[in-house]
Amino acid sequence: MKAIGPIPAGYKAIDGELAIGGVTASALARQAGDTPLFVYSTDHLRQRVADLRAAMPQRLAIHYAMKGNPFPPLLTLMNGLVDGFDVASGGELELALAAGVDASRISFAGPGKRDRELERAISLGVTLNCESEGEVERAIAIGVKLGSTPQLAVRVNPSFDLKGSGMKMGGGAKQFGVDAERVPALVKRIVAAGAQWRGFHIYAGSQALCADAIIAMQAQTLALVEQLTSAIGEPPRHVNLGGGFGIPYFPGDEPLDIGAVGAALGEAFDALPAVLTDTHFCIELGRYLVGEAGVYLTRIVDRKISHGEIFLVTDGGLHHQLAASGNFGTVIRRNYPVTIANKFDVAPQEVVSIVGCLCTPLDKLSDQAHLPRADVGDLVAIFCAGAYGASASPANFLGQGPAREMLV
Amino acid sequence: MKAIGPIPAGYKAIDGELAIGGVTASALARQAGDTPLFVYSTDHLRQRVADLRAAMPQRLAIHYAMKGNPFPPLLTLMNGLVDGFDVASGGELELALAAGVDASRISFAGPGKRDRELERAISLGVTLNCESEGEVERAIAIGVKLGSTPQLAVRVNPSFDLKGSGMKMGGGAKQFGVDAERVPALVKRIVAAGAQWRGFHIYAGSQALCADAIIAMQAQTLALVEQLTSAIGEPPRHVNLGGGFGIPYFPGDEPLDIGAVGAALGEAFDALPAVLTDTHFCIELGRYLVGEAGVYLTRIVDRKISHGEIFLVTDGGLHHQLAASGNFGTVIRRNYPVTIANKFDVAPQEVVSIVGCLCTPLDKLSDQAHLPRADVGDLVAIFCAGAYGASASPANFLGQGPAREMLV
Numbered sequence: 001m002k003a004i005g006p007i008p009a010g011y012k013a014i015d016g017e018l019a020i021g022g023v024t025a026s027a028l029a030r031q032a033g034d035t036p037l038f039v040y041s042t043d044h045l046r047q048r049v050a051d052l053r054a055a056m057p058q059r060l061a062i063h064y065a066m067k068g069n070p071f072p073p074l075l076t077l078m079n080g081l082v083d084g085f086d087v088a089s090g091g092e093l094e095l096a097l098a099a100g101v102d103a104s105r106i107s108f109a110g111p112g113k114r115d116r117e118l119e120r121a122i123s124l125g126v127t128l129n130c131e132s133e134g135e136v137e138r139a140i141a142i143g144v145k146l147g148s149t150p151q152l153a154v155r156v157n158p159s160f161d162l163k164g165s166g167m168k169m170g171g172g173a174k175q176f177g178v179d180a181e182r183v184p185a186l187v188k189r190i191v192a193a194g195a196q197w198r199g200f201h202i203y204a205g206s207q208a209l210c211a212d213a214i215i216a217m218q219a220q221t222l223a224l225v226e227q228l229t230s231a232i233g234e235p236p237r238h239v240n241l242g243g244g245f246g247i248p249y250f251p252g253d254e255p256l257d258i259g260a261v262g263a264a265l266g267e268a269f270d271a272l273p274a275v276l277t278d279t280h281f282c283i284e285l286g287r288y289l290v291g292e293a294g295v296y297l298t299r300i301v302d303r304k305i306s307h308g309e310i311f312l313v314t315d316g317g318l319h320h321q322l323a324a325s326g327n328f329g330t331v332i333r334r335n336y337p338v339t340i341a342n343k344f345d346v347a348p349q350e351v352v353s354i355v356g357c358l359c360t361p362l363d364k365l366s367d368q369a370h371l372p373r374a375d376v377g378d379l380v381a382i383f384c385a386g387a388y389g390a391s392a393s394p395a396n397f398l399g400q401g402p403a404r405e406m407l408v
Numbered sequence: 409m410k411a412i413g414p415i416p417a418g419y420k421a422i423d424g425e426l427a428i429g430g431v432t433a434s435a436l437a438r439q440a441g442d443t444p445l446f447v448y449s450t451d452h453l454r455q456r457v458a459d460l461r462a463a464m465p466q467r468l469a470i471h472y473a474m475k476g477n478p479f480p481p482l483l484t485l486m487n488g489l490v491d492g493f494d495v496a497s498g499g500e501l502e503l504a505l506a507a508g509v510d511a512s513r514i515s516f517a518g519p520g521k522r523d524r525e526l527e528r529a530i531s532l533g534v535t536l537n538c539e540s541e542g543e544v545e546r547a548i549a550i551g552v553k554l555g556s557t558p559q560l561a562v563r564v565n566p567s568f569d570l571k572g573s574g575m576k577m578g579g580g581a582k583q584f585g586v587d588a589e590r591v592p593a594l595v596k597r598i599v600a601a602g603a604q605w606r607g608f609h610i611y612a613g614s615q616a617l618c619a620d621a622i623i624a625m626q627a628q629t630l631a632l633v634e635q636l637t638s639a640i641g642e643p644p645r646h647v648n649l650g651g652g653f654g655i656p657y658f659p660g661d662e663p664l665d666i667g668a669v670g671a672a673l674g675e676a677f678d679a680l681p682a683v684l685t686d687t688h689f690c691i692e693l694g695r696y697l698v699g700e701a702g703v704y705l706t707r708i709v710d711r712k713i714s715h716g717e718i719f720l721v722t723d724g725g726l727h728h729q730l731a732a733s734g735n736f737g738t739v740i741r742r743n744y745p746v747t748i749a750n751k752f753d754v755a756p757q758e759v760v761s762i763v764g765c766l767c768t769p770l771d772k773l774s775d776q777a778h779l780p781r782a783d784v785g786d787l788v789a790i791f792c793a794g795a796y797g798a799s800a801s802p803a804n805f806l807g808q809g810p811a812r813e814m815l816v
Contacts, residue, residue: 067767067805067806067807070807087807088766088767088806088807089765089806089807089808090807091806091807091808091809092806092807093807094807095807109767110765110766110767110806111710111712111719111721111763111765111767112709112710112721112722112723112725112763112764112765112766113709113765114709114723114765131710131712131721132710132712132721133712134710134711134712134784135710157714172714172715173714173715173716173717173719174714174715174769175712175714175719175721175761175763175769175771175772176767176769179713179714179715301520301521301522302519302520302539302540302542302543303542304519304539304540304541304542304583305587306565306580306581306582306583306587307580307581307582307587308581309581311519311581311583313519313520313539313540313583314520315520315522317520322802327735327736327737328735328770329735329768329770331739353583355519355520355583356520357497357518357519357520357521357522358496358518358520359475359496359517359518359519359584360737361582361583361584362736362737363583364583376542391802391804391805391806392802392805393802394730394799394800394801394802394803395802395803395804396799396803397475397799397800398475398496398497398499398500398518398799399475399478399495399496399497399498399499399500399501399502399503400497400499401499
C-alpha cells in the first residue's frame, strides 16, 4: 500500500457521492455526456481568491497566470476576480482577450517571443516582461515600425531562488530574464529609446509550501527592487513579485500558511523606502488559484487481477493527467489525492492500482492506493486537477483526444 | 560540456545545410510556411523497412505500431510497406482506416478499450488483442448483439521481461494482458463462445538496443507459445511477438544489430515443433521503423547570456518534444542528437544550451552541447523525432499549439 495525497478542503459528499458545485460526480458525468471529464468549481475559485485577498496586504494586486488553466469559461470567471492576467504566448494572449480581459491589465512573459507576438502585444498596449536585451531591441524596433509605444517591463534573473521550490526560476544561469547586474543599463536603454518602462518582473520559483521560504524570497525580491531602483535612479511603476505559492499534492504535504506570508509582506511593504511609495506591487499565481478547484473524473472500464494485484483500468490517463502520472518534472512518482467518486463516503476496503487506457506502463494514475471496492462503471476522481491538467498533457497521444471540461 | 546523442545514419549536407529528402532545412522551413516543423523522410522510412526485411526471416511479418507516429501521410506510406497495423485506440483505428489500411490487417491492443471501441472493431473484423477476461466477455456479448463474430487474440502477460528495455511490459503484475497461467482457460472460453480465436499477442518491453536481450526475449516468447499451445491443445493461427527494437538516442548508444536478431529468430523458427508449422508470426514496431526518419526543426528566436552561459531560445520546445526535454519516462535528462541545421558541416565552436519558448525551466532541448556558433534566425535540428514527438507531447501547453508536419 502506498499513501495518497491529501484531499483538498471543500469537497463533500451528497448522497454518498463526491459533489462539485453541489452536483454529484455521476450527475456531472451525465451532464458532460461522457468521461473523462475535468470539473472546475466556481465556488472553490471564488473562495480561494477571497481567502487570498483577506490574507494579503491591500496594496498587493493579484494576477492570474493563465498557464495554469486556460479553459475559456474559467478565464471569464477569473477576469471578474483578479486584478490582472499574465500570459505566456500569443495564443494565451488571444484567449485572455476573448475572455474579456482588458489589454492594459495583461502582461506577457516568455523567453521565446516571436516578432509577430511582440507586434500584437505592442499594438494592444500589453506589458511585455522582456527576457533579454535582444528582446528589448526587437520590441523597440517594432514600436517604431508600428508607431506604438512599447510597454516594457524587465524580467530580472535574480541571484537567489525559492527554497524548497518545485521549479527554480532564478539563482544562476537561466533562460529567463536578464541577470540583475545588467538590468539598470537595460532600463536606461528602454527609457532612452522612448519606450514606456513599466517596471520589473521577478520570478524566483514555483510550488513552495513553506511560508518561511516564500517570505524570505519576497524579502530578497524587495531588497533587489530597492537596489535596482538606486542603480537606475528612478522607481519602477510596477513590480511583479512572481508567484511560488504551492498546493499540497502528496502524502505529508501541508497547505501553505498564507496568513504568515501576508503578514510578513505587509510589514515588508511598510518598511519600503519612500522612493517606492507609488510603486504598484502584484503577485502572479496560477496553480495556487485554480489547482485545488479542479477534479478529473474518469470511469472504470475494466477491473483485473495480475499476479494477485488489482488493477482498475479507466477511460482516462496520462494524456490528460501527465503530472499525476509522475511524468512531468518529477523524479519520484507519488500518488495525487484520489477517491472513488461515487463511493466518496465509503471506508477503504482494498489496495488497487488505477491505470489509464494507454498502452504504456507510464500510464499510472494511482499506485497501490487504499480505496473502497470499485467495479466497472464506477468513477475515479483525481483531485488537484485544476492546474496543469488538460492543457499540460499530450491529449492526442495514442489517438485518445482531449477530455471534456466543465465549470460548475 | 555535455555529450549529445549520435546523429542517425543517412543525413547529409547540401550547400552546407542539413538536408532531408534532398531538400535543405531552410528550404523545408520555407515550404512549411513556419517553424517549428517535423520533417519525416520517405527515403529513410523505405530504407528502414527494406533493411529490416532483409535481416528478418521471411516467415516474419512486420506490423507498424502506429502509436509511434500517426501523421496521416506517413500512415499511407507505411501501409504500402508493412504487412499490418497495430492500433491502440478507436481514434487510431479510424486514422488507419482513413489511410487505406484494410481492417483485416489491423489489430487493436490497449487495456482500457471502451464498449463503443469494441463494437466498431468487431463490426469491421479487426483483431482484438484482449487484455483481460472481462474484455473477452464484453467482446463476446457485443458480437452476439451485432451478429458479428469477434476476432479475438489474447494478450499474454509473460512472466519474463525484456532485459535492458526502456519500458517493461511483462514480468510481474501489469495492467497489460492476461497472466500466462490463465490464458489456456480463456482461449477455451473464446472458442466455446463461438468467437474466432486469432492467437496470441506477447509484448515484453520496448526500446532495447542489445541484440542478445531481444534474442533471449524472443526465445522465451516462442517457448511460451509452445507451452500455451500444449495446454490449449490447438495451435494459434497468429502470434504477435511484440516489439522491443530500440534506436540510439543518447551518448554511447549503439544501433541494434538486427542481423543477429534475424539470424537467431530464423534458427528459432526452424526449431519450432510441427504443431506450429502453419502459425503466422509477426513483430510490431513503431519507434524502430519511424523514429530515426524524423527531424524536428525549430528556429532560434533569441541568443542570450546568463551568468556566462549561452542560451539559444527557440520557437519550439517540450510542447512538441516532451521526450527530448527529458520529461517523459526518463529519470536522468540526457541530450538527444542535435545540430544547427543550416550549419550542418561547420565544426563545433561553442558550448550552448538550447531551450524552448515555454515559461518553464523544464523546457530544455539540449543541455550544454558543443555546436557551431548560432544566432537568431538559425535553425536547430533535433534528430530521432520521428516517433513519440508531435503526438506524444502537450501541444497546447502555454497556448503554443501544434508544430507543422511534413513527409518528404
